[in-house]
Amino acid sequence: MIRIFLTVTLLCCVISCKNEPEKSQDLSESSSEVNTAENTIPTDNEPIKLTQKGFEVTPISHATMVLHWDGSIIYVDPVGGAEAFAGQPSPDLILVTDIHGDHLNVETLKAVSTDKSKIMVPQAVADELPTDFDAQVDVLKNGDFKERFGFKVEAIPMYNLREEALKFHTKGRGNGYVIEKDGMRVYISGDTEDIPEMRALKDIDVAFVCMNLPYTMTELQAAKAVVEFQPKKVYPYHYRGKDGMSNPGTFHGWVKKSGPGPNIEVIELDWYPNK
Numbered sequence: 001m002i003r004i005f006l007t008v009t010l011l012c013c014v015i016s017c018k019n020e021p022e023k024s025q026d027l028s029e030s031s032s033e034v035n036t037a038e039n040t041i042p043t044d045n046e047p048i049k050l051t052q053k054g055f056e057v058t059p060i061s062h063a064t065m066v067l068h069w070d071g072s073i074i075y076v077d078p079v080g081g082a083e084a085f086a087g088q089p090s091p092d093l094i095l096v097t098d099i100h101g102d103h104l105n106v107e108t109l110k111a112v113s114t115d116k117s118k119i120m121v122p123q124a125v126a127d128e129l130p131t132d133f134d135a136q137v138d139v140l141k142n143g144d145f146k147e148r149f150g151f152k153v154e155a156i157p158m159y160n161l162r163e164e165a166l167k168f169h170t171k172g173r174g175n176g177y178v179i180e181k182d183g184m185r186v187y188i189s190g191d192t193e194d195i196p197e198m199r200a201l202k203d204i205d206v207a208f209v210c211m212n213l214p215y216t217m218t219e220l221q222a223a224k225a226v227v228e229f230q231p232k233k234v235y236p237y238h239y240r241g242k243d244g245m246s247n248p249g250t251f252h253g254w255v256k257k258s259g260p261g262p263n264i265e266v267i268e269l270d271w272y273p274n275k
Ligand SMILES: [Zn+2]
Pocket: 063, 100, 102, 103, 191, 215, 238
């Protein structure tokens, strides 16, 4: 009896040890991990660490995310109230791309920012902010650069191309962003189609690219642009449209079928945990 028990225990141990690497592989697939070299394997009580040169992505919802980068915290398009950021550290830098409700919410900005936070916005967003924010707001127009907390941020145009969509995002109003530190470059598309300015991006390590209709673009348009500027990693995000979700898997497939596909890692996260 004891021998049987021991055998079973040993077997379980062998099986669980054998499963260990696959388990961590699964986690890296389903989480926001962007580099296996520096991954830490989470224990049950520990949040998943997602590391590339100290770079971690936490999707909050749709266009809203938290980036942990080299000890600094960056919020992108914080909306959803303070509760959407429960458990997150306060932001050093906040980037807002546009005036629409899925990108700008003044109450959320008030709730999550501290006196030390710097907030980068296009003029159209600045116009919506109460004067209490004046001391911490940097206004960037398309093409402008600003450096804060060691991050160099460039405002990239974001706008529609299709005739029927021109009304959604006029050129010059909103900002996409390229954030750069120590040679690592992260692109946040904001709401845009596959504009020449996106296709011309260079040396992007991580890209967040939108795809939803009728407001931005199709999965195929997004894939064509991504194949052109060839980021090392791309996160499809902002994919809930007027009549349902676009399919990040379709985008993934298009990218992988392309010539440069093998060199571009597509990372699908759940951007709609509360749908
Ligand atoms: Zn949007």
